[in-house]
Structures are given as structure tokens and as C-alpha cells.
Amino acid sequence: MNLRAVSLFLGRLVLVLAAAQVFPLLCCLAYSEGAAALAFAGSIVVSAAFGGLLVRVGRSPQGELYRREGILIVVLGWVFASILGALPYLLTGTLSLPIDALFESASGFTTTGSTVLVDIAAQGRGILFWRSFSQWLGGMGIIVLFLALLPELGPGSRFLYKLEVPGPTAEALAPRIRDTAAVLWRLYLGLTVVQTLLLMACGLDLYDALTHTFSTLSTGGFSPRNDSVAAFASTPMVSVVIIVFMVLAGANFSLYFGVWRGRGWNLFRDSEFRLYTFILVGSSLVIGLHLLSQGTYTESFEAVLAATFQVVSVTTTTGFATTDFEQWPNFSRMLLVALMFVGGCAGSTSGSMKVMRMVIGLKSAMREVRYIFSPNTQAAVFVGGNAVPDPIVRSVTGFFILFLTSWGVGTILLTLDGHSLLTASTAAIATLGNVGPGLEKVGPVENFAFFSSWSKLLMIVLMWVGRLEVYAIAALANPRFWGR
Numbered sequence: 277m278n279l280r281a282v283s284l285f286l287g288r289l290v291l292v293l294a295a296a297q298v299f300p301l302l303c304c305l306a307y308s309e310g311a312a313a314l315a316f317a318g319s320i321v322v323s324a325a326f327g328g329l330l331v332r333v334g335r336s337p338q339g340e341l342y343r344r345e346g347i348l349i350v351v352l353g354w355v356f357a358s359i360l361g362a363l364p365y366l367l368t369g370t371l372s373l374p375i376d377a378l379f380e381s382a383s384g385f386t387t388t389g390s391t392v393l394v395d396i397a398a399q400g401r402g403i404l405f406w407r408s409f410s411q412w413l414g415g416m417g418i419i420v421l422f423l424a425l426l427p428e429l430g431p432g433s434r435f436l437y438k439l440e441v442p443g444p445t446a447e448a449l450a451p452r453i454r455d456t457a458a459v460l461w462r463l464y465l466g467l468t469v470v471q472t473l474l475l476m477a478c479g480l481d482l483y484d485a486l487t488h489t490f491s492t493l494s495t496g497g498f499s500p501r502n503d504s505v506a507a508f509a510s511t512p513m514v515s516v517v518i519i520v521f522m523v524l525a526g527a528n529f530s531l532y533f534g535v536w537r538g539r540g541w542n543l544f545r546d547s548e549f550r551l552y553t554f555i556l557v558g559s560s561l562v563i564g565l566h567l568l569s570q571g572t573y574t575e576s577f578e579a580v581l582a583a584t585f586q587v588v589s590v591t592t593t594t595g596f597a598t599t600d601f602e603q604w605p606n607f608s609r610m611l612l613v614a615l616m617f618v619g620g621c622a623g624s625t626s627g628s629m630k631v632m633r634m635v636i637g638l639k640s641a642m643r644e645v646r647y648i649f650s651p652n653t654q655a656a657v658f659v660g661g662n663a664v665p666d667p668i669v670r671s672v673t674g675f676f677i678l679f680l681t682s683w684g685v686g687t688i689l690l691t692l693d694g695h696s697l698l699t700a701s702t703a704a705i706a707t708l709g710n711v712g713p714g715l716e717k718v719g720p721v722e723n724f725a726f727f728s729s730w731s732k733l734l735m736i737v738l739m740w741v742g743r744l745e746v747y748a749i750a751a752l753a754n755p756r757f758w759g760r
Contacts, residue, residue, distance in 0.1 A: 277344050277758075284334025285349050286356060290327030293357055294320050299409060300364070303483075304402030312402040315367035323360045347751050354740055358382040361410050370403050375729045382736045384410035386743040387625065389497030389595035389712030390703075390735070392725040397502045401483060404500040408487040414743070415494025415525070415625040416464045463532050467493055471521045478513045492518050493525045495626040497595025497712040504597045504720070505585070515581060515598055519588050526592035526620030527552065547660035548621050552631045556591060559615060560584040563608045570605045583608075591615045593627040595712020602719035609715060613702060616711045627710030627742055629679060635659055636672045671747075678746040683708050686738050693731050703727075707735040708742040 297320045304313035361381035365371040371380060376392045383390045384407055393399065468489055475485035484500070491498045501507035508514040524532075527549055544550055564576075564583035573579035582599050589596045590612050601612060619628030639657045646655060656663040686704035691697060695717065702714025703724070713720040724732065741749045751757050 277348070278342075280333065280335040282334070282345050282348050282352070283330045286352055287327045287330025287332075287334055289349075289353050290323055290330060290356055290360065293360060293413075294323035294327055296409070296413060297323065297364070297406070300402050300406035303405040304400070307401045309400050309402050312368045312400045315369075316364055316402065316406070318367050319360070319363040322363060326360070344757060347748050347757070351740075351744060351748050351752060354385065354743060357385045357414070358736070358740075361385055361406075364403060364406050368400065368403050370399055373729075375732050376725070379724065379732045379736055380407070381410065382739050383707075383712075384408075384496065384498065385414035386710055386739040387411050387414050387494045387496035387593070387627065388707055388710045388739045388742075389491070390707055390718070390724050390739075391498070392723055392732070394723060394725055395502065396500060399500075401500070405483070405487060408490040408496070408498045408500070411494040411496030411498055412468070412490035413494075415496060416460060459533060460529055463529055464493065467521065467524065471517065474517045475514065478508075478511055478517060480508070480514065488518065489521075491596070492521045492594065493625065495522065495525050495592045495594040495620065495624070495710075497589070499596065506598045509598065512581060515585050518596065519585055522588045522592045522594050522596075523553075523556065525594075526588075526624050526626045528621040528623035529625075530623050548632045548635060551635060552621050555615070555618060555631070556584075556588055559591070559611060560587045563587060563604075563611060566605065566608050572604060572608075586612060587615060590711060591618055591626075592620045592624075593709055593711045595706075597713065597720035600719065600721045602715055602721070613705070613715065616702075616705050616709050616714075619709065628705075629676070629709075632659070633672050633675060636664055636669060637676055639664075640669050640673065675746060678750055679708070682738065682741055682746065686734060689734055690727075690731055693728050703735065704738060708738040710739065710742045 297316055301313055301316040301320070304310075304316060358378060358381045361384060362374070362377035365377035365380055366374065371377045371392065379390075379392050382388070389411070396404070471489045471492060472482075472485045475488060476482065480488070487498075487500050488505070490496070497504075499505065499507075505515060505518060528546070531546055531549060544553075560580065560583050563586070564580040567573050567579045567583060568576065573582065585596070585598045586601050588594075593616070601609060604612075617629055618634060619630045620626030622630050622632040624630075636657060636659060639659065643655050643657055646653065656666075657669050658664070683701075683704050686708060687697070687701045690700035690703055693700075695703075699714070699716040699718060702716070703718045706712055706714040706718060713722075717726065718724060724735070727735070
């Protein structure tokens with residue numbers, strides 16, 4: 277393995293992350309938070325020095341960047357981002373324990389949205405800006421940003437891209453991966469500008485509009501308000517705008533590229549997007565009607581809006597809240613938990629399993645049922661009229677096994693802390709699926725501060741496993757990965 281090439285690319289990535297901290301520093305200066313500005317300056321210096329050291333040790337690869345180097349770059353890229361992103365929390369005094377700072381940082385970059393902050397609104401504006409901005413950086417993917425900003429890395433960049441973009445397949449939008457990464461980030465930036473302007477038109481100031489936009493498009497869910505989006509309950513249009521952009525963020529960004537290139541508004545021609553929309557609409561109506569029938573809400577509009585917001589927030593793994601759904605009837609709560617496993621579309625910023633995997637997995641299972649009656653039949657799995665290659669079908673099956681095993685093991689280990697099965701299981705899927713809130717002690721108005729240090733470390737690992745979609749982390753555990 278060419279570790280010096282890995283060091284070079286990681287060093288450049290760390291330098292990009294150091295540069296990104298200039299934005300929260302400017303926010304601190306804009307709000308006269310001098311001490312916080314010095315803390316960010318110190319974090320920038322430490323990050324830049326570490327990045328410079330890695331670059332100095334590193335060396336450009338002779339020839340192609342191979343799979344093992346690519347996996348190590350992606351995994352360590354997320355680990356380093358989480359560690360260095362924790363520095364501002366420690367240096368500003370926002371969090372005193374390193375494990376808490378690492379948890380908050382990892383939750384930001386992986387767009388999980390779980391928090392250990394007890395009183396969010398009491399923190400400085402600069403650190404809360406960084407909290408949301410780190411989610412925005414992690415939403416599209418820090419490696420994708422790296423590929424867009426730096427010169428062409430050669431054939432190995434295509435493998436880096438496939439590791440970074442979530443979903444069973446990673447569709448390139450342009451012949452060169454650097455161009456594909458640039459297209460994705462331009463789309464991301466465009467949606468950021470549009471949502472920010474719409475939220476400002478609804479009455480939010482620039483700070484609230486930006487921070488909530490960062491957390492919406494990244495499907496992260498961090499808010500600078502203690503009450504999350506419920507703080508704007510008097511302005512229902514804020515919830516409507518956020519719902520629309522959560523739906524957009526949970527869809528495959530390659531569909532927007534087709535619209536942008538003049539291929540027509542073909543979103544509903546895509547089978548995955550159709551099912552994704554059906555899940556959102558159907559679940560919203562079912563929960564809305566259930567809440568009305570149980571007397572949780574008396575007004576139809578209020579019930580449907582609350583149900584739609586929480587269904588979209590949970591399914592896209594954003595994690596925003598407009599109400600404490602922990603108080604909802606059991607059926608509605610359990611349906612929300614089921615949606616935590618679904619996630620958005622492949623190629624989106626959302627986490628969890630993804631709708632496309634659900635489609636492929638279900639059709640693969642039905643094919644096996646067919647083999648019971650016709651064992652000699654040769655049948656392919658078709659999605660959207662196209663045959664899915666068997667390697668992808670096998671990959672989806674393996675992903676389900678590894679994902680559910682990770683959730684099960686995480687749940688069992690979290691119960692060692694003495695927590696109930698519901699708290700442990702929903703905390704595990706909330707972090708593994710990059711969802712944010714769970715139920716009971718980790719409900720939408722609660723936090724994760726009460727967990728022990730080792731439980732927090734376990735959940736940090738689950739966040740990384742979920743964001744890297746299991747396989748990259750599993751590869752590092754294979755002894756063959758480290759062999760010659």
C-alpha cells in the first residue's frame with residue numbers, strides 16, 4: 277500500500293477543511309465574538325499545520341490510485357474531519373470533554389444531527405454556525421468537495437467518488453470525475469441560495485435562514501434554536517419551505533442534472549423517485565389521519581402539516597422537529613421508526629438504507645420466491661425497465677446484512693448502560709442511519725449527553741459506519757486489506 281500517497285491526499289483534504297473554518301471565524305467577527313474568533317483562528321492554525329505535515333510526508337502516486345489507498349483515504353478523511361472539527365468546540369469552551377466535542381463534530385460532518393448540547397441557544401453564534409456549516413460540508417461529501425477543488429487525481433478518483441456518493445450505484449454525470457463533483461456542488465450551491473432567499477422571504481434573518489438551509493440540504497437537522505423548527509411555529513410557510521427542500525435533498529441529484537441540461541422534467545419517470553414520493557405522501561396521510569382519529573390534533577391542516585413534516589424529516593434522515601412526536605400514539609411513533617430505516621434516494625444527501633436498495637432487495641427476494649416453483653428459470657432483477665447486474669444485487673444483499681447486524685450489535689451494547697430497549701434501539705438507528713432523534717430518552721426534545729463516554733464512542737463509530745455505508749469500514753477489518 278502506498279501510504280505516502282494516502283498522506284498527500286489526506287493532507288490536502290485537511291488543508292481544505294482548515295480553509296472552511298474561515299467562514300465561522302468571519303461569523304464570530306460579525307457578531308463581535310472576539311474570544312470565539314481567536315478559538316477558530318487557533319483551530320485553523322492547528323488544522324493547517326497538521327495538513328501541511330501530511331503533505332510534506334506524502335508523495336504523489338506513481339500511476340493509478342488503487343482500491344486500498346482509496347478506501348483508506350475516504351475512511352481517514354471522515355475520521356480526521358471529525359477530530360479536527362471538534363477543536364472549535366473545545367477551544368471555545370462550548371464542550372469541555374473531548375469525547376463530547378468529537379461526538380458533536382462527527383454528528384455534524386456525518387449529517388446525523390444527534391447532539392450532546394443541553395442548551396443550544398445559549399451558545400455563541402459562531403460555534404452554532406460551524407455546527408450547521410459542518411453538516412453542509414458533509415452533506416454533499418467532503419471527498420466530493422476535495423475532488424471538485426483539486427486537480428484531476430487520475431483513474432483512482434473515480435473509485436474515490438464511488439466510495440463517497442451514497443447508494444448502490446454512483447452515476448458519473450460527466451466524463452471526468454472532477455467535472456462530475458463540480459456539477460454536484462454547483463447544484464448544491466444553487467439550492468442553498470434559493471432556500472436561503474425563500475426563508476428570508478418568510479421572515480427569517482440571514483443567520484437563521486443560512487443555518488437552517490445548511491442543515492436542510494445536508495439532511496443534517498442541526499438548528500441554532502432549542503425548539504428546532506418549532507421555534508417558527510407562528511409562520512407555517514417556514515415549515516412548508518423546509519419540507520420542500522428536505523424532499524429535494526432526499527432525491528437523487530443526478531435527476532436535477534438532467535433538468536439542468538435541458539432533458540426535461542423527468543423526475544417522475546424515475547422509478548425510485550416515484551416510490552420515494554409515494555412513501556412520503558402515503559405515510560404522511562396515514563399518520564395525519566391517525567393523529568386526527570386519536571385526538572392528538574383537532575384541526576386537519578395542523579395534523580397533516582405536523583405529520584408531513586415529521587415523515588419527511590425522518591425519512592430523509594434530516595431530524596428537524598416541529599413537535600415532540602415522542603408524545604404521539606404508538607402506531608404513529610412506530611411508523612416513524614420504520615421510516616428511519618428507509619432513507620432517501622441513492623445519490624442524495626440522506627442516510628440510512630436508501631429507497632433504491634429497498635426496491636432491489638424486495639425484487640431480489642421475490643425472484644428467490646419464484647425459484648421455489650421454477651428452479652431452472654433464469655430471471656434478472658429489473659428496476660425501471662433495466663436489468664440490475666447480479667454484482668449489484670449481491671452488494672445490496674450484503675449491505676442489508678451488515679447494516680442490520682451493525683444496528684443489532686449497537687443496540688445490544690447500548691443496553692449495557694442500563695437503558696431501555698426502545699432507547700437503545702432507536703439511539704442505534706438514529707446514529708447508524710444518520711437520522712438524529714429517536715424515542716424515549718433520545719426523543720426530538722432530548723439530547724445524547726446522558727450516555728457514558730464509551731457509549732458515545734460507540735455511536736460515533738456507528739455514525740461513521742452509516743455515512744460510509746458499511747463496506748468501507750468493514751474492509752478495514754479484513755486482514756487481507758492490510759496484506760501485500
